[in-house]
Amino acid sequence: MLCEKCKADVPEEEMFQFGGQKLCEDCYIEIMSRPKPCDPGAVSAAKAARELQGHKGTKGLTPIQKKIYDYLKKKGSVQREELAEYMNMTLDELQGHFAVLRHCELARGFKEDNKYYFTLMDK
Ligand SMILES: [Zn+2]
Structure with a gap:
């Protein structure tokens, strides 16, 4: 399967769901570690x-x-x-x-x- 962000070809069982997108582990971690605009x-x-x-x-x-x-x-x-x-x-x-x-x-x-x-x- 292709990561919807970086288009890397990754086996489906290694994909992560985020906001309706299927992402590879690298992209998922990058999104999760991004600083949030509003920090509650x-x-x-x-x-x-x-x-x-x-x-x-x-x-x-x-x-x-x-x-x-x-x-x-x-x-x-x-x-x-x-x-x-x-x-x-x-x-x-x-x-x-x-x-x-x-x-x-x-x-x-x-x-x-x-x-x-x-x-x-x-x-
Ligand atoms: Zn990716």
Whole structure:
């Protein structure tokens, strides 16, 4: 069989499938090792670490992070200052806890009319 990229003649059992193409081992490795334009390393590392520990969804969050999550769940989207007040912490402290939720793809922040809001990640 011919590799669809470099046209090398390779036995079928040595071909690799990638994105609907049949490739030889060299081309496959080259594609797989290519640097990705967007590196979601931080997110996948956080997710992988949690999954390794058997944590999925909100399990494995600290009580503070869980409280933020529950509040967002109840309120929908919440202005950053309101959430900081509710949590009785500074914006910097809140941002630190929120970063974990964001890394685990549970919540996200957005800006509207020059105000920052937090909300849960759309399912
Ligand atoms: Zn090839």
